[in-house]
Amino acid sequence: MTEILLIIPPFCYGDLSEAGPVYPSMGIVCVAATLEHAGYKVKIIDMFAEGYEESKLKSCLEDPELKIVGVSSVSATFKISLNILKYAKEKRPDTTTIIGGPHITILPDETMKETYIDYGVLGEGDNTAVELADLIIKNKGSPENIKGLCFRKDRTLIKTEKRQFIENLDELPFPAYHLLPMDKYRSYGVYDSGRKTTSMITSRGCPFKCIYCCSSELFGGRWRPMSAEKTIEFIKKLYDEYGIRHIYFQDDEFTVSHERAMKICDWIIDKKIGLTWECLTRVSHVDNELLSKMAKAGCKSILYGIETGYEEGLKQIKKGITLEQAKNAVRLTKKNGMIAKVSFILGFPWESKEEINKTIDFAIKLDADYSFFTILCPFPTTEVYEQIAKEGLFVPEFNMEMYSAMPAADSLIRTKYLTSEEIVQMMGHAYKRLYFRPKYLLKRMLSLRHFSELKRNFKAGLSVLRFTVKSMGKKAKLAKTT
Template sequence: MRILFVHPHGSNWMGAGNDITAIFNLMPPLGMLSIAAFLEARGMEVEIIDCYGTGHRGQGLVDEIVRRRPDAVGFSCTTSSFLEGYALAEGLKERLPDTPVIFGGAHACSVGVSLLDRFPAIDYLVLGEGEQTLYELAAASFRNVEKIPGVGYRRDGVGTLSAARELIADLDTLPFPAYHRLPDFPRRYALPLFSYPKAPNTSVISSRGCPYQCSYCDRSVFSRGFRFNSPEYIVEHLAYLNRDFGIRHVFFYDDLFTADRGRVARFCQLKEAQRLPVTYNCIARLEHVDAELLALLKRSGCWQVNFGIESGDPEVIKKHRKYYGLDEVQTKLAMVRRAGMRVKGLFMLGLPGESEESIRRTIDYALMLPLDEINVTKFTPFPGAPIYRDIRAQGEFDENWPLMNCMNFVFVPTGMSRDQLEGLYNEFIRRFYRRTRIHWGYTQMLWKSPGSILRFLRHLPEILAFEMKQRW
């Protein structure tokens, strides 16, 4: 059995102009790579087309899939890439009507089997963790699918779920992702500009799930449980990336890298003892942070810690996530800086209940914090998030899937306008980055992150061209 995995590009920008996001940030499709490695370890042939890395799109991509003549094709799609993936599936079905087409990923898991009632070119859905489900589907040659948990299929023409798939209890039983199936890894891939000291670099996921209940988070793939790789597995994973691909820095893309204190401490001790030449970034929750943990992170090679702050308005935070005192945020971030690591703050604008006044409080608050960098997303109500259920009662929602990528205001809270949100977003970015302290921080990147500077200069013509288009 030979399975071809396709990771469609979709819309990853703001609905107009050239998409230049790959210049700033291009990470490998880790979920797809994990499933591919699982199948490969059990004797199946796998191929991967990552459209972000190859540039394949449209009819040319259909031609390429047909040329390879796979036994089955699996698409992994976000909400914004789903319709592009489906257009490819339709083109494929016209050319290879007997080839099974399977869809998985965040959008399939959040919407569920109703997709089969609306999109006839899809034969099966893989819902939840995909490794064991897709293997069993392929091993059974797509027969008796109703007996395989985690499969969406049609019964009497209606989308139906076979049964819920149990979560993988021990993540250490999974092989490392099939990075080797990406034709230009790691050269083609890179973490966000100025977020790493060394290249080549990549991302790693060492846990699945989250026990928290933020209103805006989609947990439909891994659910609310929290499972993780052992410290020994993680260190071996980093050693493999360093040995086989020359990786010198990784970003732990886990929602809760620091959730289990014992795991993090053991990882730091092992990594420090082995003198593994790989630095890293991670995402932490403020309640997990203290001086002892930060010292461990720093000694083991942590370069940057990211924190989800979201808003500077206490009432907005209380409505959407576990509340954490705003004064304490400032104290914890200062501790990270004193420990010798960079600090990045993650914010979100346009949440239900926000107003111009609350967003301005967020902007003013962010300017007070000891942050080196920020990332500001535009709130997007994804189908699997708790807030999606009554989102239309809280404002105007344009459920245009290709634009649902956290880069467009598809939702406008009651009492606000889209133009108002865009203006506040631009003001936030402008006021944060047009400060002497931030400019000096980026000047230091000449010696702290020389690879970022070289990458920036290499793509300067494209960046300037985009800036000119935005102004006009």
């Protein structure tokens, strides 16, 4: 029997679907844990991992004890999240529908226009969810007194006082992994073949202020870590009780504190448990000593956000790194036997083909194991959004619902020099130049160690090829750029 049904909506990478990993959405898993800790009966449906099954959703909605249906949504899953909540309200009008996550936190007014949504949770939802459940199920308190909430009252949208961020993450309960389909998750398949895998978040927020990122709005512009000791406790529990042998640390910046990272690595090394893992961090937050320790502790892959391949671009986006730091981090990562992955963003307002080609050229020279290109998706509250709006660079048909379209498949903007179609073409051009070089293809083939890796890399390659062909077929003509 279930009182609260939480849903992770399906997410599609479009033509790049086979190239993407599948991990649990840790925000909703943490919220589920706090609700269970408060005594509520909770169920999670992970539609990202299991797919959208209306029959399963319908079955859950038939539970007579069900009181709340909640969805956590990013912009790319917003449209399907609305469909899920609308369906839930139609089937069970007596239930209370709630939406949380980054999208409503950034766009509460637009989101709450839908009358089948009863409440919106703004910001971190751990404590807000418990107080809201107390209100709905126990009739305790009033919505006006719950911080971090929005709701309609007499057709007027009410937004309560902003909830303060949780300072001590060690106080949070162990995430509700037992509610997840733990056998459905996968990494990129390059180093976790046959190993049960999941994700963790051991810190929240980022202390940097890149112009394209809304992390400051979502998490307060500060880095709030779980202690090394608590992180180790959670890793041990995943290893011993869930059989997890590969972990993806979803922290925005895993190595902000070298001391904390070193303690975690030392424990993994000392216990000789054979755990493998991967993480994200900044090129300015690693050195050879740390990378060597991470490799010995089982780290197999690091993703670095570099975003542009020219120094002036790094300054304009306020990234706070240099190209030399990027080259050094990738070189040292590979030297220590780990896979170096990097990400780039194409289509900043000032970019022409010349600037984008500088980024592509740098990506090729950098020679990371994997490079990912995305088109700039300007979110409200970010500095780049304000710049684009001021300069009138959104596509004519732009509206907030377009955020539900996967940015890799289209562009919401043009630049001062390129149309939206040309930006998409340039991304296809980037993937073509990078991944279809004979040298790169040979290196990838020689690096494969398992048949499962070959199979997944083949599917990923087909996905990239489909996307490249589609993007190069756009109506806008791409001038010769090589």
